[in-house]
Amino acid sequence: MFELTALNSLALLGFGSAIGLLGSVLGVGGGIFMVPFLVLVFEIPIHQAVAASLAAIVATSSAVAAVNVERGLANIRLGIALEVTTALGSVAGALLANRLSGAAVQLLFGLTLLPVSVLMFLKGRRALRHGPAASGPRNAKVSSFDAAFYDPAAGGHTNYEVRNMAPASGISFFAGSLSGLLGIGGGVVQVPVMNLLCGVPMKAAAATSNFIIGVSAAASAFVYFRRGLMPLELTGVIVTGVLLGSFLGIHVLYRARSEKLQIIFSALTLLVGLKMLFGVL
Amino acid sequence: MFQEKDFNRLIQRTLLGGVFLSVFLVSAGFGLSLAGAPSGPGLLRAGILALILTPVARVVMLIYGYWRTGENYFALASFVVLAVLIVSMLAG
Numbered sequence: 550m551f552e553l554t555a556l557n558s559l560a561l562l563g564f565g566s567a568i569g570l571l572g573s574v575l576g577v578g579g580g581i582f583m584v585p586f587l588v589l590v591f592e593i594p595i596h597q598a599v600a601a602s603l604a605a606i607v608a609t610s611s612a613v614a615a616v617n618v619e620r621g622l623a624n625i626r627l628g629i630a631l632e633v634t635t636a637l638g639s640v641a642g643a644l645l646a647n648r649l650s651g652a653a654v655q656l657l658f659g660l661t662l663l664p665v666s667v668l669m670f671l672k673g674r675r676a677l678r679h680g681p682a683a684s685g686p687r688n689a690k691v692s693s694f695d696a697a698f699y700d701p702a703a704g705g706h707t708n709y710e711v712r713n714m715a716p717a718s719g720i721s722f723f724a725g726s727l728s729g730l731l732g733i734g735g736g737v738v739q740v741p742v743m744n745l746l747c748g749v750p751m752k753a754a755a756a757t758s759n760f761i762i763g764v765s766a767a768a769s770a771f772v773y774f775r776r777g778l779m780p781l782e783l784t785g786v787i788v789t790g791v792l793l794g795s796f797l798g799i800h801v802l803y804r805a806r807s808e809k810l811q812i813i814f815s816a817l818t819l820l821v822g823l824k825m826l827f828g829v830l
Numbered sequence: 831m832f833q834e835k836d837f838n839r840l841i842q843r844t845l846l847g848g849v850f851l852s853v854f855l856v857s858a859g860f861g862l863s864l865a866g867a868p869s870g871p872g873l874l875r876a877g878i879l880a881l882i883l884t885p886v887a888r889v890v891m892l893i894y895g896y897w898r899t900g901e902n903y904f905a906l907a908s909f910v911v912l913a914v915l916i917v918s919m920l921a922g
Contacts, residue, residue, distance in 0.1 A: 789856065
């Protein structure tokens with residue numbers, strides 16, 4: 550049985566802050582790192598680790614989205630449209646969970662992430678060398694998903710069009726089903742979909758992904774809570790740490806350059822992809 | 831007139847309200863538990879529940895906001911998300 554002491558509470562607070570910072574800057578929940586860390590380092594039973602990690606994702610998502618919505622970084626219309634297919638996908642994933650081999654899905658997912666990582670890296674590097682693509686002010690919005698935000702790193706407003714919504718919705722369905730099949734939040738899929746496929750700038754993609762992932766995490770977290778599997782004290786400490794890190798991360802995201810975030814995200818995608826592959830092989 | 835700015839503020843306040851309520855209850859729960867008060871664990875539990883329900887409240891506010899701005903397609907999309915959310919919460 551895991552006992553909270555002053556020492557491990559401090560360690561959990563610190564770890565939670567790091568995950569909150571990572572999550573708020575890159576738009577991922579961080580469950581993929583948090584669960585193994587809690588299990589291996591703190592020897593917390595896997596179900597409790599997953600439950601605490603889901604609550605932590607809800608905390609990052611809610612705190613960060615609150616500020617990003619106000620700043621116009623999170624694109625609510627795009628978020629809700631992708632949430633529909635993600636939510637339907639998560640139901641499909643839960644229904645398919647007994648029929649599909651988890652290892653096969655993990656292998657497919659791991660392999661897909663490797664080229665995604667390369668594409669994110671190349672896009673970030675090209676923009677760093679040649680400067681970001683020009684985005685002058687436009688008079689009329691082309692679709693209701695198009696948006697703009699003030700970017701202090703670019704020193705002005707960044708307008709963007711949202712392209713390829715149909716394939717993006719399809720992939721979000723897949724991302725949602727992954728959360729049902731593999732128990733991951735899906736931010737690592739949503740961010741590249743928005744950035745590479747829809748043409749959303751990295752900062753807005755990370756902010757919108759953060760907006761999306763809280764909903765599916767809340768649904769799963771509630772199931773653990775209702776069944777009495779949520780470790781309350783442990784979750785309370787981790788959530789506090791995650792919130793501290795998230796509020797710090799909001800400022801980092803606001804000031805950071807999209808291209809640099811793209812390169813950091815490509816490293817994260819590579820790490821998650823390799824972790825998935827090594828988990829199977 | 832309900833504008834985009836009011837809408838964003840509504841969503842922001844819903845999310846921040848949920849997070850701050852949760853932080854308050856969790857801190858109070860920890861404090862009272864350390865002091866040996868019997869109500870500590872109950873408050874901690876309520877704090878975690880408030881956190882988990884925050885995204886649900888946010889989806890409800892999206893339905894309301896899009897209905898007010900007359901964007902019925904997005905109100906419907908938000909409603910579908912809420913329906914799936916409630917079904918998976920209760921059936922899971």
